[in-house]
Amino acid sequence: MLRVKGTVILSIWWQVLLVGIFSAIVFVIHEFTDWKMNYSLSLVSVMGMVVSLLLVFRTNTAYDRYWEGRRLWSQMTLCIRNLTRSIWVNVAENETRDVLEKKSAINLLVAFAFATKHYLREEYGYNYDDMIDLLTHIPKYSLPTSTQAMDWRDDIPTALSSLQQQRPNAEKLVNRKATFNEAQVHKRSRRHQAKMQALAFDFLTPTNIPVELSFYIGSYIKSCTKKELVDSATLSVMNNALVSMMDCLTSFERILRTPIPLAYSIHLHHATWIYLLALPFQLVGSLGALMIPTVILASFTLLGILGIGFEIENPFNDDYNDLPLDDFCKVIQAEVDAMIAHRAPVPSDWIFSDHNYPLSNSRLSAKELLELPLTEIHKLMESEAAPVPKVNYSRPVAGNNNGQALVPEEEPASPPPSAVVDITPASGTGPATKAQ
Numbered sequence: 199m200l201r202v203k204g205t206v207i208l209s210i211w212w213q214v215l216l217v218g219i220f221s222a223i224v225f226v227i228h229e230f231t232d233w234k235m236n237y238s239l240s241l242v243s244v245m246g247m248v249v250s251l252l253l254v255f256r257t258n259t260a261y262d263r264y265w266e267g268r269r270l271w272s273q274m275t276l277c278i279r280n281l282t283r284s285i286w287v288n289v290a291e292n293e294t295r296d297v298l299e300k301k302s303a304i305n306l307l308v309a310f311a312f313a314t315k316h317y318l319r320e321e322y323g324y325n326y327d328d329m330i331d332l333l334t335h336i337p338k339y340s341l342p343t344s345t346q347a348m349d350w351r352d353d354i355p356t357a358l359s360s361l362q363q364q365r366p367n368a369e370k371l372v373n374r375k376a377t378f379n380e381a382q383v384h385k386r387s388r389r390h391q392a393k394m395q396a397l398a399f400d401f402l403t404p405t406n407i408p409v410e411l412s413f414y415i416g417s418y419i420k421s422c423t424k425k426e427l428v429d430s431a432t433l434s435v436m437n438n439a440l441v442s443m444m445d446c447l448t449s450f451e452r453i454l455r456t457p458i459p460l461a462y463s464i465h466l467h468h469a470t471w472i473y474l475l476a477l478p479f480q481l482v483g484s485l486g487a488l489m490i491p492t493v494i495l496a497s498f499t500l501l502g503i504l505g506i507g508f509e510i511e512n513p514f515n516d517d518y519n520d521l522p523l524d525d526f527c528k529v530i531q532a533e534v535d536a537m538i539a540h541r542a543p544v545p546s547d548w549i550f551s552d553h554n555y556p557l558s559n560s561r562l563s564a565k566e567l568l569e570l571p572l573t574e575i576h577k578l579m580e581s582e583a584a585p586v587p588k589v590n591y592s593r594p595v596a597g598n599n600n601g602q603a604l605v606p607e608e609e610p611a612s613p614p615p616s617a618v619v620d621i622t623p624a625s626g627t628g629p630a631t632k633a634q
Contacts, residue, residue, distance in 0.1 A: 204518040206505035210498070217474050217497040221490045224478040229486075236483025245473045252466050253503045256458070260507040263453050267513040267521055270453075274314070274446040275530060277439040278307045281415075282534050284439070287542045288432040289422055296427065303418040304538055305332045306411050310443065311530045313407040315523040318450055318514035322405050328527065333407075336414065408447050415440055454514060463508075470500055557582060 202208065228235035285300050309332035316326055324333055419436050422428045428436070474497045481489040506519075513521045548554070554564040560578045567575060 206502050206509055209509075210501045210505045213501050214494060214498050217501075218490060218494045220475060221478040221493040225482055225487060225490055228482045234483075235479055237479045242473065242476050242480045245469065245476070249469050249473045249500065252469060253500065253507075256462075256466055256507040257503055259458060260509075260511045264510045264513040264521070267450070267453055270446045270449050271521065271523070271526055274311070274443055275526070277443045277446070278311060278530055279533070281307055281436060281439045281443075282537055284428075284432050284436050286538050288428055290427045291542075292427070296425075299418065299421070301538065302335070303415060304534060306415050306418075308531050308534050309333055310408055310411045310415070311527045313411060314447060314450065315514075315527055317406065317408055318454055318523070319516060322407075324407065336410070409444075412440060412444055450514070454512065458511060466504065470504055474500065 224235050227233055282304050285303055289296070289300055291297050291300070309329045312326070312329035312332070316322070316329075324330060419433070419440065422436075423433055474493070477493050477496060478489055481492060485492060509517065509519050514523065516524075550564050550568055552563050552565055555562070556564055557567065557578050559582050560567070562570075567578075570578075
């Protein structure tokens with residue numbers, strides 16, 4: 199409750215302070231002058247409901263964008279996992295070249311996650327420690343984004359222009375990690391550092407690296423088809439996963455490049471501030487000096503909700519309340535590294551093992567069962583499938599207090615058959631009667 203990190207207090211404290219100062223001025227004028235400020239404003243009651251509805255809608259809209267971003271990232275993670283499994287397990291290995299191609303293609307899948315993270319944070323360029331080693335074998339070329347053309351803008355700052363002129367032969371750069379002095383890079387903020395790294399590749403405008411990587415991944419899938427290393431079912435799974443990854447990337451761009459309409463945001467700010475500035479006039483007559491903390495508390499609540507909406511509107515930044523994309527990427531990399539640390543599993547290696555007991559009642563391992571004839575195996579399976587005789591354990595043995603086995607309860611003895619007695623009158627006359 200007392201923590202400050204991760205809250206919106208640091209961004210709204212000056213607004214709350216401003217409302218508090220305004221409330222104090224209203225109280226001083228009302229209390230120490232002849233100008234009474236206790237106006238009965240029905241506008242406050244009406245606007246309170248309207249502002250509440252607007253804030254709820256604003257917060258729900260922002261959280262929908264936040265949750266949509268998380269859902270899309272989970273879907274992209276699923277596609278990367280499926281592609282990794284399909285490549286590593288289902289693609290045949292006929293020679294050393296095939297194994298190296300598989301490993302390189304899987305590295306591009308991990309690089310796709312890191313490149314998507316940087317692209318969503320508007321950090322353009324290849325020179326990032328978490329993915330540069332995965333992209334050193336990719337030829338240098340860039341594609342424009344959906345919003346900007348791939349050329350130099352006219353409004354380049356002087357510092358960036360001078361850096362551009364100092365790099366006439368930038369395409370001959372070999373060591374991309376040594377583009378800028380590391381000591382100077384660490385002194386700059388992440389945003390400024392991203393711009394400088396993008397400049398190292400002679401492009402000031404953004405580049406869509408994830409789209410580039412999708413071309414290379416698609417080319418590998420096509421080569422597997424030509425070499426007949428995969429079957430048609432696996433090929434369909436791989437293509438569908440790649441298409442789904444591009445769909446996730448496009449949906450990420452939709453969230454990133456479609457903010458809340460400006461008119462709606464401005465109107466919401468106007469309504470909130472009009473309500474907060476009118477609230478002291480409504481409460482000063484009834485609350486007196488308590489009006490000041492009351493208005494401060496109300497402003498903290500409303501402005502906090504408004505600030506939360508703007509905080510989570512873009513869930514891809516590196517703020518405290520944004521999605522932990524760095525952790526997500528590290529999890530993907532750890533999972534992929536663990537998956538391809540060993541060669542693809544062969545069924546004979548793990549099925550016919552001394553530790554595998556497929557028939558639990560037989561007490562024989564799969565390796566021992568392999569030596570039995572097929573008819574004996576079927577008999578053992580039939581014996582396991584035989585129904586267990588039903589036993590009633592409801593009545594324990596007399597004196598059984600130590601958890602000993604219980605004996606089946608005996609079925610009650612069947613009643614004796616009905617006796618039919620022929621009763622005949624002694625005189626021998628009259629009808630015979632039967633009694634049971």
